[in-house]
Amino acid sequence: MEQQQPTVGVLGNEEGAEPPLREPSVTPRKSELQPHQLSPLLVWAVVFCDIGTSVYYVPGILYSQVGAMTPLFIMATVVGFIPLAMKYQEICWRNPEGGGVVSVATKAFSPRWGVFGGFLIIVSYFFTIAISAVSGLHYLATIVPFIDEHIILSTVGALALLTVINIIGIRESAMISLTMAIAALIVDLVVIGVTMIAIGPPQWDQVWRHLHAGSELSTYRLLVGFSSAWLAFSGLESISQLSPAMRPPIRTTAPRGMWLVIITVLCTSPFLSLFSVALLPDAVKLHESERFISQLGALWGGFPVELAVVITASVLLLFAANTGIIGAYHVFLALASGGFLPQAVTWRNQQFGTPHLAIGVATLLPVIVVLVTKAELGLLGDLYVFGLLGAFVMSSGGLDVIRWRQGQRGVSFWIGFLTTVMLSVAWAVNLVEKQHATLFGGALIAIGMTISVASQQGYFSDVFYRIPFIARLTQRRISEAERETEAIPNLISLSEASEIVSLYPSRTLVAVRGPNVRLIDEAVAREKGWGGNAIYVLYVEERAGLFVGAEAQEPSGEGIAALRFAVKAAQRHGFELIPVWTVSYNAAEAIARAAEILEVDTVMMGVSRRSAVYHLLRGHVVNGLTRRLPASCHLLLFN
Numbered sequence: 001m002e003q004q005q006p007t008v009g010v011l012g013n014e015e016g017a018e019p020p021l022r023e024p025s026v027t028p029r030k031s032e033l034q035p036h037q038l039s040p041l042l043v044w045a046v047v048f049c050d051i052g053t054s055v056y057y058v059p060g061i062l063y064s065q066v067g068a069m070t071p072l073f074i075m076a077t078v079v080g081f082i083p084l085a086m087k088y089q090e091i092c093w094r095n096p097e098g099g100g101v102v103s104v105a106t107k108a109f110s111p112r113w114g115v116f117g118g119f120l121i122i123v124s125y126f127f128t129i130a131i132s133a134v135s136g137l138h139y140l141a142t143i144v145p146f147i148d149e150h151i152i153l154s155t156v157g158a159l160a161l162l163t164v165i166n167i168i169g170i171r172e173s174a175m176i177s178l179t180m181a182i183a184a185l186i187v188d189l190v191v192i193g194v195t196m197i198a199i200g201p202p203q204w205d206q207v208w209r210h211l212h213a214g215s216e217l218s219t220y221r222l223l224v225g226f227s228s229a230w231l232a233f234s235g236l237e238s239i240s241q242l243s244p245a246m247r248p249p250i251r252t253t254a255p256r257g258m259w260l261v262i263i264t265v266l267c268t269s270p271f272l273s274l275f276s277v278a279l280l281p282d283a284v285k286l287h288e289s290e291r292f293i294s295q296l297g298a299l300w301g302g303f304p305v306e307l308a309v310v311i312t313a314s315v316l317l318l319f320a321a322n323t324g325i326i327g328a329y330h331v332f333l334a335l336a337s338g339g340f341l342p343q344a345v346t347w348r349n350q351q352f353g354t355p356h357l358a359i360g361v362a363t364l365l366p367v368i369v370v371l372v373t374k375a376e377l378g379l380l381g382d383l384y385v386f387g388l389l390g391a392f393v394m395s396s397g398g399l400d401v402i403r404w405r406q407g408q409r410g411v412s413f414w415i416g417f418l419t420t421v422m423l424s425v426a427w428a429v430n431l432v433e434k435q436h437a438t439l440f441g442g443a444l445i446a447i448g449m450t451i452s453v454a455s456q457q458g459y460f461s462d463v464f465y466r467i468p469f470i471a472r473l474t475q476r477r478i479s480e481a482e483r484e485t486e487a488i489p490n491l492i493s494l495s496e497a498s499e500i501v502s503l504y505p506s507r508t509l510v511a512v513r514g515p516n517v518r519l520i521d522e523a524v525a526r527e528k529g530w531g532g533n534a535i536y537v538l539y540v541e542e543r544a545g546l547f548v549g550a551e552a553q554e555p556s557g558e559g560i561a562a563l564r565f566a567v568k569a570a571q572r573h574g575f576e577l578i579p580v581w582t583v584s585y586n587a588a589e590a591i592a593r594a595a596e597i598l599e600v601d602t603v604m605m606g607v608s609r610r611s612a613v614y615h616l617l618r619g620h621v622v623n624g625l626t627r628r629l630p631a632s633c634h635l636l637l638f639n
Contacts, residue, residue: 038174038246043257045178046242048264050235052184053320056313057135058232059273060289061381066225068210071274073229078266081233083419084392085262087399088236092243092254094402100240101395102334108398115340117394118331119448121237123441124387125328128234129321129366130373131380133158136317138290138377142310152375156367162322163363166329169352174245180316187305187312188268191293194301195275203279210278224433227389227426231381232269234388235320236261237395241327272296290377328362329355340452343585365444382434386441389427396420478583491555491563494582494590497536498597504534504578509598511538511591511605512562519606519638520569520577526602527575534576536598537566540590541583555581588624595633603629604636 038046062070095103101121106114133155141148199207239258246253276292277285284295293313298306333355336345349356373379397420403413431438479495492500507530510523520537527535539559563579570577580598584590595603603625625635 038242038253038257040253040256040260042174042178043239043242043246043253044260044264045181046174047235047239047257047261048181048185049177049316050238050320050323051233051261051265052181052188052235052268053132053135053313053317054232054234055188055269055272056139056293056317057131057290057377057381058229058269059276059292060285061231061378062225062228062273063277063285063292064289064378065228066221068277069225070229070277071210071270073225074232074273075270076226077229077232078270080230080419080422081236081265082262083415084233084396084423085236085258086255087396087416087419088239089254089258091240091395091399092246093249093251094399095240096243096250098241098244099334100237101391101398102331104240104398104402105394108401113394113398115335115452116445116449117391117398118335118340119445119452120387120390120394122328122331122387122448123444124234124237124384124391125324125331125362126366126369126444127380127384127387128324129159129328129363130155130369131377131384132317132321132324133162133366134370134375134377134380135290136314136321139294139310139317140314142291142294142306152370155370155375158318159321159363159367159370162318162325163359165322166325166359166363167349167352167354167356169354180312180319184312184316185264185268187308188272188293191297191301191305191309192268192271192275194305195279195296198300199279207274207278210274220429223425223429227430227433228381228385230389230392230423230426231385232273233265234384237388237391238323238327240395241330324366325359325362329358332358332362335452336455341455342451343455379436382437383440385430386434386437389423389430390441393420393423393427396423474585491560491579491581494538494580494594494597497578497580497594500578501597501599504536504576506532506534506536506578506598507601508532508535509538509591509595509600509603510535510566511540511587511603512566513539513606514558514562515565516606516638517569519604520566521573522638523604524570524573524575524577526604528573534578535570536578536580536594536600537563537570538580538582538591538594539563540587541581542587543583543585586624588621588628591621591625592628595629601632602634602636604638606638 058074059070062073066073091100091104095107097103099106101117102114105117134151137147137151137154137158141151147154239254239261243250243254246257272293276296280288280292280295280299284299285292288295291310291313294306294309297309332341332345335341336343336358345358345361346355347357348354369380369383373383396416400413400417400420403409403416506527508523508527510519512519523535523537527533539562541556541559559581563581567577567579580594582590582594584593591603591605605621622635622637629635
């Protein structure tokens with residue numbers, strides 16, 4: 001016979017109740033930086049090391065798609081680039097905890113949309129890693145021809161090396177970024193300078209003609225080129241991940257750093273794109289599209305300038321691939337901490353203390369991308385634009401919603417709104433025009449969202465912790481952890497509580513996550529109504545990987561504080577409240593286990609007022625309890 005589900009009720013309408021679901025607190029970063037140390041100059045350096053790499057591969061990719069109109073499209077996107085850049089600096093000071101698109105989408109829409117934004121940026125990171133590594137090696141092949149003949153193997157080898165480096169734990173620093181950014185900027189300006197000095201009237205006429213190309217294209221083809229050209233400004237979103245490390249006040253540091261980015265990008269990217277497309281011979285543009293900038297330097301500045309471009313470009317691009325790895329695994333860790341990815345992602349290497357599984361996934365998927373695309377930069381660029389424009393739309397649109405709610409509807413709002421419309425049109429055109437990228441990127445996000453729902457609902461942990469060996473080990477670790485409570489006054493473990501059930505019989509178990517006076521008052525009133533004189537209050541320490549170390553098993557200060565608060569709240573009524581602590585991989589599992597051990601027939605817990613229906617229907621704790629509690633045990637949600 002099918003087991004009857006326990007009764008579920010919803011009580012009250014009070015503030016202060018704790019939600020069973022945690023919103024994702026995401027602060028992914030592209031580098032390990034000391035907090036509050038980034039001046040505007042260092043902010044510029046970190047962002048320019050990302051956005052500045054685009055100029056090395058974007059002109060060649062766009063030329064293969066739109067030909068002579070490449071410079072015109074890049075310059076057209078500047079119209080949207082500047083207001084979008086200013087929106088990103090606002091995202092920084094609005095979200096000092098970091099998180100970028102995840103934080104904005106969560107605050108503007110919901111945690112689910114935040115997770116969706118997280119997977120968009122993860123997909124963008126994957127293609128950042130792949131395209132940066134491939135492009136960097138193409139430039140390096142200028143002086144090491146062997147690489148050109150084995151570009152796929154070389155890229156896989158480079159990514160494997162970066163994986164090892166990250167697992168060992170070598171980190172980037174802002175000062176390294178500053179050195180590299182200055183070197184790249186100087187070389188870019190040298191290339192532009194020697195080109196402007198060396199060319200004569202015929203070449204300037206060619207440049208002028210390229211600025212007026214494309215009048216014969218249809219409106220749709222113009223939109224296709226416009227959507228693709230946004231790739232020239234990939235990396236802009238990286239500034240929103242740096243806010244936790246910016247020097248306060250962030251509201252001053254972020255815009256100053258961003259203006260430095262805007263100025264240096266406008267002084268380099270459009271000119272390098274224009275000169276390379278307009279001045280390089282057709283044969284070079286056809287067969288050397290992967291390294292336009294070094295070819296431009298060689299054409300007008302000779303081998304010394306070409307060598308300088310090769311060194312700075314290859315190092316900076318491989319550096320960008322590494323920061324992409326760091327950014328991706330930080331998003332993994334943040335989503336896992338919010339319950340939206342399997343907790344195995346957070347497991348750390350015992351020797352180096354680094355999240356080796358997260359790092360491995362962050363590099364394995366780009367390797368697969370390189371193999372599937374055969375390291376073709378054009379295809380990688382199409383895939384990159386999918387995630388990039390999606391993240392731009394979510395960030396820009398989310399900020400519009402936040403501004404609207406706060407009544408900020410002046411000129412800046414409408415400029416920002418038009419920027420969102422512009423980005424949305426570009427993304428929509430890209431989704432239709434580049435269907436292979438839409439299918440591939442959409443499949444990755446669909447898989448990610450499915451995993452996030454399964455993780456948040458606890459399905460993965462349920463399967464994993466039912467493996468006999470893991471189940472025995474988990475139970476042993478729970479027993480070890482509960483022994484840690486013996487030294488804490490007025491706090492008992494679940495195993496100790498099981499020994500006093502006959503002395504303190506009760507029908508009520510209250511599960512708490514934080515201070516909640518109303519919940520305790522309601523529980524006391526109900527138990528008194530039944531003629532009881534005691535209730536149990538339970539705090540569950542949710543820990544994945546209970547077997548990774550004893551330090552993870554000790555009661556947290558938050559749990560101890562929540563239980564002591566509940567005891568004081570019950571004492572106001574002269575009522576006996578027994579604080580119980582336990583640890584588990586899943587709160588629902590622990591609450592159901594406690595209900596059975598303590599022989600109660602009612603479990604009470606709080607849900608948030610803001611989204612009570614959402615938590616009731618989707619919360620993994622509530623759903624888990626409806627599956628685990630005996631049919632005779634009632635579940636009451638106090639809202």
